[in-house]
Amino acid sequence: MSQKNETAVLALALVLTVGIVGVGAWWFANQNSGGNLNILTPNQKNDSNLSIQERMSFGEKTLITGDITPLKKEGIQALAAQNYAKAITNLESSLKLKLNDPEAVIYLNNARIGSGKNYTIVASLPVGTDPNVALEILRGIAQAQNEVNTSGAIKGVPLKVGIANDNDNPAISKQIAVSLVKNQQVLGVVGPNTSDATLAAGDIYNAEQLVAISPTSTSVKISNFSRYVFRTVPSDFMAARSLANYMVKKLQKKNAVVFFNSQSNYSQSLKSEFVSSVSLEGGQVSSEFDLSKTDFSAAKSIEQATKQGAEVLMLAANAETLDKALQVVQINQKKLNLLGGDDIYTVKTLEVGREQAVDMVLAVPWHIKGNSQSDFPQKSRQLWRADVSWRTALAYDATRALIAALERNPTRSGVQQALSSSDFSASGASGAVRFLPSGDRNTSVQLVKIVPGTRSRTGYDFEPLQ
Template identity: 40%
Template sequence: MYQDTNKKNSPPPIVFIIAIGLIGFGAYKFLPGLLKSQTSNTPTSTSTSATIAPGAIANRISLGNQILVTSQTTPDKQAGVEAFKNGDYSIAIQNFQASLKQNRNDPETIIYLNNATASNSSAVKIAVSVPIGSNPNVAQEILRGVAQAQDEINTSGGINGAKLQVEIVNDDNSQEVVKEVARTLTKDSSILAVIGHNASNASLEAAPIYQQEKLVMVTPTSFANNLSGFGSYIFRTVPNISLMAAPLAEYAVKTAAQTNIAVCYDSQAPDNISFKDEFVASLTAAGGKLAPTVCDFSLPSFNPESAIADAVSKGAQGLMVAPHIDRIDRAISLARINRGKLPLYGSTTLYTFQTLKDGQKDVDGLVLPVPWHPETNPGSRFPENARQRWGGIVNWRTATSFDATQAVIAGLRQSNTREGLQQALRNASFSTAGSSEDVKFLPTGDRAGKPILVQVKQGGSTGYNFVPLR
């Protein structure tokens, strides 16, 4: 979620804009840095349907030579990209700086500005792969964390004197595209690590390639159980999904006294399959039980009216929803039909502005776990630094992406080779400052950490907000 804090007479920072998918995914209305609003009842199976023509990968990768986030375009940014493409880095720098004066809430431009600044000096390079075409708002949430970490290290002297360059890649959360992205990045010996991918189905496609070719991957947002212990080059800056699901199940049974819970999940989203499985196991362990319903957001036949009627007829006292990141609209439609009859619980995926904006009173009271929240980190400078930089409050995806980049930076301080970086991150004593707690990795590659339960309550720019449960 992104909330602006600019003064009243400033131009509204959140406006509906058109983001053009690079390979024809169509246009989506969205808010910068927030998940797009989907209105179709047809599943947007971007995770499996996208294809890529031979050689087309070049149109998805940019160090500063092309604009990928087309919604965040200004004439100055376009001029900066042209100058960068021509090797006129001083002109590119001037244009990128001018663009940021018009729109500071543009992580792509900050990354390109840093890349241009580093082009005439020694530099180390990493990549970040995000779903710009299929989910531009989530992509920008991730890019903000990476951009903030890059800007901070470069303005403080770099990594052992070398500035950090970040290559941006648009993978659309598509399994086919992701595989080609991974193959391309592993073949580029100048790339020392990859921050990404977003959805677990994307990360699971890429991970075998990175592991085989020995290139570090640090995903800031993929929760699927299958990634835990996947390989020695695979890391993530979110906790294991069992740690995220257990507190939610325990809250439902022990605090809310709701022991019979129905579940609606997405069978095409590995992270939410994992969340569902861990939630049910924890629910049973806490003394609750699963209402015997069948509800799958990924099915073309998904019907919210039938799903709610079935859950009520089976005696459900609550409903846990776990949608794919690109099918949140279906979870909202379910909440709308529910109309508050069943208390709602959700997976971490649902922490988006779209949930609040489109859900409104129908998601009031929704409880879900997140790995980070700005209000629970009073001793950290990151939330305030982020607010000043972006003009608003950032969410957990930005924080965990910042942490992933911080981990890679700390590892590169020890060694600027792929193998040396991997060994640094795998070291049991590895630790570096993050957005809240220090970033440490377990032997499985998972982040050592604990979740925070939040609840939708009235307040905020949409009329509703995610508030930590005290």
């Protein structure tokens, strides 16, 4: 494609994005992010110098500073003053005004516990840098906490939840881990979010023997990384194998190229596993294009791929390189088949990709319509008044796993032994949660395809492949 045509296509993509961003944000709020009707942007203040104490809360301060109701603010102040009755009243009233606030649900449950006996876990999340992702994960944790505490608790002992803001920063995640392992009340951790943060903090959790379960870290480096680091999301090995199998068996294509970010552990992991999986299926990856390079050109990359006989473009982009991956989608003009990993599984792909993204197949951890037998979608809709994302579902699974482990043996070593047991099972969003000796979840991935549709209000939807 000529430079002139490339510029025209990118300009069209920009116009489309601007023209539908309002609709897309509405859907992202109501469908992908579990109904957060006020889309948050990263906190405007520079919080890089916050102390670890300022980054953590059990309800004495809010960490998600966007759109806080006056009643929630009063409830948090009451909780900080240990006026639990007032905190309960104010937080309950706040939730009547803003039904989908998971931080308020968690703090309300903590207020109901007051100074009583409890089992404590902490969520380590990118509250400051990616509050929408943090909210998605918190909804799963809050739902699990709500369910167990209103149905007899953990053999009569309620679950208390703390929140820590790690900004998806490996160094900060490590500092938070150091703080958490010193607090003997903490019996488990949900998180961190990214693979890089999980690997960094995992060194501390392993050394000090505190279990962490990440709902979202997919890098293969996490497999067998530590006896104390687990995850409820399938690894990149599972995603890559499913995509490679689909490419060779269903599409009957043998030659692919991969777009990835060499600066991302997740992206490198997915790319490498896909290359290996395609080879095992009898195909080949003829080229790899690094989206992080300053001189990256979508048009030149596709031109080179076409000359090499490529039939499939595999997008192993991460969140930071999604925009460049979507340039590839636009410039490809549906000429070559498109595959992608779970970081492509976002409303922005529907907004920008539109018709050019139709028939793209992604390997994702969970889809709300993927298991018709599960009652989780219905229960989550009742609580949050909207559909929830895969991050919510897998954070729910991580929390349910910790709850089931605490029921067996409410100590740090007991939790690890329970999760590692061959007969361990917890009831999750789409079935049983079980772990392999590697710490990986014993489960498969879901393939979804982009199709025209009305659910997202962008004109396009992700639909599960059977």
